[in-house]
Amino acid sequence: MDDWDNNILETTEDILAALSHSRRIAVLGIKPATHRHKPAHSVPEFLQQQGYEIIPVPVYYPEVDQILGQKVYRRLTDVPGGVDIVDVFRKPADIPQHIPDLIAKRPTVVWFQKGIRNDMAARELARAGIKVVQDRCTAVEHRRLKRR
Numbered sequence: 001m002d003d004w005d006n007n008i009l010e011t012t013e014d015i016l017a018a019l020s021h022s023r024r025i026a027v028l029g030i031k032p033a034t035h036r037h038k039p040a041h042s043v044p045e046f047l048q049q050q051g052y053e054i055i056p057v058p059v060y061y062p063e064v065d066q067i068l069g070q071k072v073y074r075r076l077t078d079v080p081g082g083v084d085i086v087d088v089f090r091k092p093a094d095i096p097q098h099i100p101d102l103i104a105k106r107p108t109v110v111w112f113q114k115g116i117r118n119d120m121a122a123r124e125l126a127r128a129g130i131k132v133v134q135d136r137c138t139a140v141e142h143r144r145l146k147r148r
Contacts, residue, residue, distance in 0.1 A: 007126035009109070009133045016145045018109045018131055019138065022084035026055040026076060026107070028098060029089035032064045039113065040089035043139045044068060047087075050142055055079050059090065076105040083107040087138055092118040103128045111138060 009015050025047060031040040048054045048068050056067035057076055065072050073079045076086060076098070086107045088095065095118045102110055102125060110125050112118065114137040122132040 004123070004127040004129075007129065007131045008122055009131055012144070015133055015136060015141055016148070018085075018133065019141050019145055022052070022109065024053045024055065024081075024083055025085045025087050025138070026057050026073075026079055026083045026105075027087045027089065028057045028059070028076065030054075030056045030058050030067055031089075032058070032061055032067050039137075041067075043089075043113070043137065044087065046139045047142065055083065057086075059094075076101045076107075079105065085109045085111050085138070087111045087113065088116060089113050090116070092116055092121075095121045099124055102130070106130065109133060111136070113137060114140070 009018055027044045029040055030044050031038050035041050044054045045068055054068055054070060056070055056072045058064060058072060083105060086102060088111060099121055109131045111133040112135060114135060117134045122134055125132050
């Protein structure tokens with residue numbers, strides 16, 4: 001893809017457009033209710049309350065089989081059907097191990113949450129034709145979208 005850098009979404013307009021066209025969000029690195037004070041639980045919970053379908057894909061917590069009342073999947077490729085956004089709650093250094101799964105799942109957007117940036121991973125995903133948002137909170141952007 002020659003224009004892969006167009007898949008790196010940086011303007012508020014592009015980011016809000018991606019969010020407004022999305023309904024189904026897989027959350028990679030989601031935390032269970034025992035960690036409800038952490039953004040990796042509270043942000044997906046907020047998004048679910050706003051009407052998004054949340055698909056939990058925790059990295060840890062092997063004993064947990066449901067989060068936010070939804071079945072847990074251990075890998076993105078195990079999630080049935082398509083996914084609009086994969087919302088990533090992982091440290092930047094931990095993202096590369098998920099790239100093959102992300103590319104295989106082919107979501108419309110991979111969204112690295114606030115404070116998470118990995119330019120190498122973003123380039124690789126963008127070259128694969130996947131839009132990427134870095135260092136932005138889906139909950140904050142959803143609130144901004146609703147104010148428009």
